[in-house]
Amino acid sequence: MYIIEHDAKELLALRGVPVPAGCLVEAGIAIPAQLPSAGPWVVKGQITMGGRGKAGIIRKAAASEELERHVRSILGTTVRGRTVSAVRIEQQIRGAAELYLSLLLDAASGGVRVIMSDRGGVEIEAVPANEIKSEVAPLNADALAACVLRLAGSFQNVAAHALRNAGQRLARIFLEFEMQLIEINPLFVYPDGSWVAGDAKLVSDDNALPRQAELHALVESRAGVYPEAALKLAHGFDYVVVDPDGDIGLLTTGAGLSMMLIDELRTVGLKPYNFLDVRTGGFRGDPARLVNVLKWISAGRHIRIMLINIFAGITDLGEFSRLLVTALQQVPEFKVPVVARLAGNGLSDARRAFEQAGIKLYTELDEAIAEVQRQLGAA
């Protein structure tokens, strides 16, 4: 899960990482009369994307009229399909050099990669490779600390001091919260060697949420900001509305096949509403997941049809089809036609259940998609 900058900084500050004084302002809420710092400020749109400065949702403000103007104009902006619903207002840092520091899980080398540079800031990707120091350490506190010391030692004076100090603190946080990525860019450093995290990009591990109480609480308290992670915590599967105007609800399992189906439907000009990996293998005889999915799909404003696509590996299609028939009875507001494509374990049982329920069943995906097209075209 990609954590928004404001939450990331609050989390880091609680663990002793200096961050600029700041506060969150959500759409529809007034700017507090008493800001955490005097001006000048920076107004930063809170969405989980890089390149925010270039997208125009990070702006500097010297006076309070300018601040209000920036807050108004950034809130509600849409960047690459995502709407900015909150901004962080924080103290502008001046008179400091900009460094770069990150720690990330490196899948290829099987360790934690630590990256440092004394030339941080928005143009980090243009910095020549020989001015970026990087090394992989095994996932344990001592090895990581030693790695940070070695890398920081290759820089001069104040940069070395700040990178060493910040790196050691962040390495502990990386391990404690089971992070996949911590990136501080810029890491501001003053001439006296003191430092502050100018930006913070944190990617946590959704799989670790059940044993990460603070992150768990964060997701629950901010379900609006982290809808996918909150849904997974509450229900145990993945559901994402990919197009609020879509007219095809998808009842699918398996992340890869579900993504592929969305790609293929869009290629032929159809408009899928949602991504779903309902994990049919984990139903344990309970229709609850299906009941929820049918309700959520019914809530789509333009839904006209639902397409089921299940290729059963761990799943038993007989159990799935019986639970679906039960779930359909429990969700009377679900009224659109259903086209189903099933393949794999337990198909003959499923065929009987669907016949009784009057659901058209296909065994080939292309035929089911053609039927969806036919029904949407004919309506």
Place this chain on the structure above:
Amino acid sequence: MINPRIDTTAGVIVQGITGRAGRQHSRIMKDYGTRIVGGVSPRMEVRDVNGIPVFPDCRAAVDATGATACVALVGALQLLAAIQEAVAAGIKYLVTPTEGMPVHDALKALHLTRDADVTWIGPSTPGMAVPGQVKLGFLPNDSLRPGTLGLMSKSGTLSYEAGYRLAQRGIGQSVWVGVGGDPIKGTRYADLVPFYAADAATRGLLIIGEIGGHEEEDFAAALIQHRFEKPVFALIAGRSAPEGVTMGHAGALVHGSHGSFESKRVALNAAGAQVFSSLGEMVEGVARRL
């Protein structure tokens, strides 16, 4: 070199055999021809599942049966301990289908299995198969067909669909490995390039990938590095996925250009692989070349 072509006579034990998945899939694997010789469960009252003897721990199971391979069907937060137990008992080939293993746990397990020279496939994998001979995991029989195409996949369900359609066209698989959709895993696409290059039964290689991470790009680099000469095909899911949102698999997250469809397509094309973005095109493309 990691060799996923498991010896078909190897004895296999199933950790978590008394659970739902353990009972069902130990039977299906056994029926397929896999030599399932034992199960492991701390539940002392169960001594036998589907005619398979059940032992209290891996050590006891290995001592009694001589098993060298293991399929672990345990909960996500118990998986690291299960892997530690299997490795300590001397298991050399390990398949872990469980989804949702914390990635820091996966990294610890990766170091452990590498140091002990254990082939680890998973987590979040549907398993592996040498079609017609042996399977470890859930790969559905409808999708398996003996043949000459090497197949590796991050996604279970998408690979079932791909394998099924290819099988209908008469194209079967030499060795099928579900590497899994998590960012940190025992075996990555790139790790298996030397094996598929050397494997005489493999005449072409298909990877089924998805957005997120860097694995397809690393695979492309490995093709170049090992001068891989057989035809390579790739099907990549998630071209239309939104940025900044995790799409089901822990690894399927695009941020910036990192992990994007375009980045993967460019890298794979540069390594000589044919990249497809729909199942139908992929099947036709493979059929033309094999």
